[in-house]
Amino acid sequence: MARRDWTPPNFDREATTERAAVPSWIASVCVHGTILIGFALSMQSCDQGHSGAAEENFRDVGIYVKATDDNSENNPETAQQTTADSDETSETIPTEAQLAESTPRFSELPAELALPDSELPGVIGPGGAAMSLPRTAAANDTLTGLKGAPPPGAALSAAQGTTSFFDIRAKGTRFVYLVDHSGSMGFYGQLRVAKAELMASLQSLDSTQQFQIIFYNSGMNELTLRGQPASLWWGTDINRTLAYQFIRGVTPDGGTAHMPAIRKALGYRPEHIFLLTDADQPILSKPDLEEIKRINKGRTQIHAIEFGEGGFLGIENHLGRLSRQNGGTYRYRDVTKFGKR
Numbered sequence: 298m299a300r301r302d303w304t305p306p307n308f309d310r311e312a313t314t315e316r317a318a319v320p321s322w323i324a325s326v327c328v329h330g331t332i333l334i335g336f337a338l339s340m341q342s343c344d345q346g347h348s349g350a351a352e353e354n355f356r357d358v359g360i361y362v363k364a365t366d367d368n369s370e371n372n373p374e375t376a377q378q379t380t381a382d383s384d385e386t387s388e389t390i391p392t393e394a395q396l397a398e399s400t401p402r403f404s405e406l407p408a409e410l411a412l413p414d415s416e417l418p419g420v421i422g423p424g425g426a427a428m429s430l431p432r433t434a435a436a437n438d439t440l441t442g443l444k445g446a447p448p449p450g451a452a453l454s455a456a457q458g459t460t461s462f463f464d465i466r467a468k469g470t471r472f473v474y475l476v477d478h479s480g481s482m483g484f485y486g487q488l489r490v491a492k493a494e495l496m497a498s499l500q501s502l503d504s505t506q507q508f509q510i511i512f513y514n515s516g517m518n519e520l521t522l523r524g525q526p527a528s529l530w531w532g533t534d535i536n537r538t539l540a541y542q543f544i545r546g547v548t549p550d551g552g553t554a555h556m557p558a559i560r561k562a563l564g565y566r567p568e569h570i571f572l573l574t575d576a577d578q579p580i581l582s583k584p585d586l587e588e589i590k591r592i593n594k595g596r597t598q599i600h601a602i603e604f605g606e607g608g609f610l611g612i613e614n615h616l617g618r619l620s621r622q623n624g625g626t627y628r629y630r631d632v633t634k635f636g637k638r
Contacts, residue, residue, distance in 0.1 A: 473562045477575060483549030586618055590623060602630065
């Protein structure tokens with residue numbers, strides 16, 4: 298084969314460059330313009346999405362957490378706190394205002410305790426006429442504690458400072474009620490009558506007076522409030538309410554021992570002691586009466602109320618001597634008029 302000489306073609310480089318430069322610039326502008334337009338459209342789309350979300354109505358959703366028994370085991374501190382809160386709630390003590398509202402008045406006493414005046418037997422004593430029981434409501438409390446002091450400058454009206462127990466009227470600031478609750482006090486309903494009279498007498502006390510109640514048989518049962526040691530308690534609504542509950546819980550039982558109870562009552566150094574009993578036996582002997590007078594030293598007036606069977610014979614017995622020797626008053630009640638044995 299014969300070799301031919303090859304000659305490269307002659308290109309016009311300037312003409313080629315001129316023609317190629319224009320399309321490259323246009324292409325670049327188109328590409329960048331397309332990118333910018335796409336970015337602007339995407340931003341607009343995002344804004345519209347947020348706007349639409351803002352216009353939607355959202356609904357509140359609650360979360361329910363189910364308590365398990367493992368909570369207290371896994372969280373001992375939480376369990377202790379829950380127990381403490383529960384104890385605190387269970388030991389909540391009503392306020393004075395709440396207890397004051399629940400304070401029973403004599404007219405609101407239970408049927409077995411509330412006795413109309415017509416059913417209460419007469420009293421044989423000076424003048425021979427029976428006096429009606431007090432029905433005056435006690436003054437509003439001004440004390441907040443169990444054993445606080447009367448408010449400074451507390452004024453007493455003419456009706457205050459005086460109470461009555463089986464028509465024995467006594468004026469003072471410190472009273473002790475000493476009530477026999479031996480088994481024989483249930484034969485004619487004596488204890489029922491005694492409770493009604495006792496509640497009526499407490500109702501007449503106000504917050505500037507103090508009282509103590511001792512039910513006795515062969516032993517003693519003193520009024521204690523909220524676990525505190527026995528003491529003279531102020532005549533506030535809350536204290537009288539708690540006293541009513543104490544009185545209702547007493548029942549006739551046991552024998553009779555006067556002297557330990559009288560010594561205990563004198564130990565409070567009250568201005569007045571109301572002693573109520575139906576016991577002929579044991580009697581207070583002469584040495585007993587002398588001991589009482591010696592311990593008393595004239596500080597306390599001792600009033601005796603005797604529940605006896607049948608009419609009063611007019612003869613002074615050991616209870617009459619007890620009252621006379623200690624500046625008090627003696628009353629006799631015929632228990633056969635209370636009811637049937």
